[in-house]
Amino acid sequence: MASFVSTDCILPIGFVRAQDGSFAPTSILHFHNSPKTLSPLSFSHSLRASEIKPRIAVQCKGGSSLAQTNAVRNLTGSVTRTQGLRFAVVVARFNEIITKQLLEGALGTFKNYSVQDEDIDVVWVPGSFEIGVVAARLGKSGKYHAILCIGAVIRGDTTHYDAVANSAASGVLSASLNSGVPCIFGVLTCDNMDQALNRAGGKSGNKGAEAALTAIEMASLFEHHLK
Ligand SMILES: Nc1c(NC[C@H](O)[C@H](O)[C@H](O)CO)[nH]c(=O)[nH]c1=O
Numbered sequence: 001m002a003s004f005v006s007t008d009c010i011l012p013i014g015f016v017r018a019q020d021g022s023f024a025p026t027s028i029l030h031f032h033n034s035p036k037t038l039s040p041l042s043f044s045h046s047l048r049a050s051e052i053k054p055r056i057a058v059q060c061k062g063g064s065s066l067a068q069t070n071a072v073r074n075l076t077g078s079v080t081r082t083q084g085l086r087f088a089v090v091v092a093r094f095n096e097i098i099t100k101q102l103l104e105g106a107l108g109t110f111k112n113y114s115v116q117d118e119d120i121d122v123v124w125v126p127g128s129f130e131i132g133v134v135a136a137r138l139g140k141s142g143k144y145h146a147i148l149c150i151g152a153v154i155r156g157d158t159t160h161y162d163a164v165a166n167s168a169a170s171g172v173l174s175a176s177l178n179s180g181v182p183c184i185f186g187v188l189t190c191d192n193m194d195q196a197l198n199r200a201g202g203k204s205g206n207k208g209a210e211a212a213l214t215a216i217e218m219a220s221l222f223e224h225h226l227k
Pocket residue numbers: 092094095126127128129130151152153154155164
């Protein structure tokens with residue numbers, strides 16, 4: 001059974017045993033809770049207790065030495081713990097015949113998972129290119145646990161599609177990273193209208209509904225495990 005030191009443990013490595021038997025660390029590894037194998041000089045890894053050499057002392061918060069655990073913690077957002085979670089939905093009006101269906105699918109998912117109407121704000125923007133800046137503003141407001149971004153980019157005769165699709169994706173990702181609030185990419189990028197219709201409630205399902213479930217899970221992960 002793999003075992004790992006718990007989080008917030010600092011492993012002094014490369015140390016000199018003093019005359020009084022204490023250890024003087026010469027370099028520090030800070031441990032996270034990710035169960036990874038420690039290579040001899042790697043950093044920011046959890047240490048397999050079985051790999052702790054007798055001469056290494058592990059100083060953990062609370063003063064215990066050589067703290068070990070047999071439990072690997074798995075942190076996952078729960079789609080059944082939605083009470084108090086607040087969501088913003090940024091929707092592009094461009095290709096509204098598609099985005100309205102995606103929005104309806106998303107709102108249906110929120111309802112099915114007991115997200116209250118008063119905990120959802122829907123913000124309309126002209127097109128998918130404008131989603132990122134609004135998502136970033138909403139994320140930084142501190143009012144929401146996740147931002148669901150909905151759009152439909154459909155290829156035309158020019159390369160404009162690539163600019164809009166790529167900008168939408170990078171805009172949503174940047175909003176996530178800059179605000180620290182999960183911004184979920186629910187923007188269709190399709191070669192034609194049929195592909196979009198199939199993914200907005202057609203035979204390929206509703207990607208808006210799927211993205212809403214991702215938003216719930218990520219909101220729960222951040223609220224219940226990563227604060
Ligand atoms: N062609 C599509 C667009 N184009 C509009 C842009 O999103 C943007 O609003 C405009 O360039 C002004 O900044 N938007 C979509 O969402 N989907 C498209 O297929």
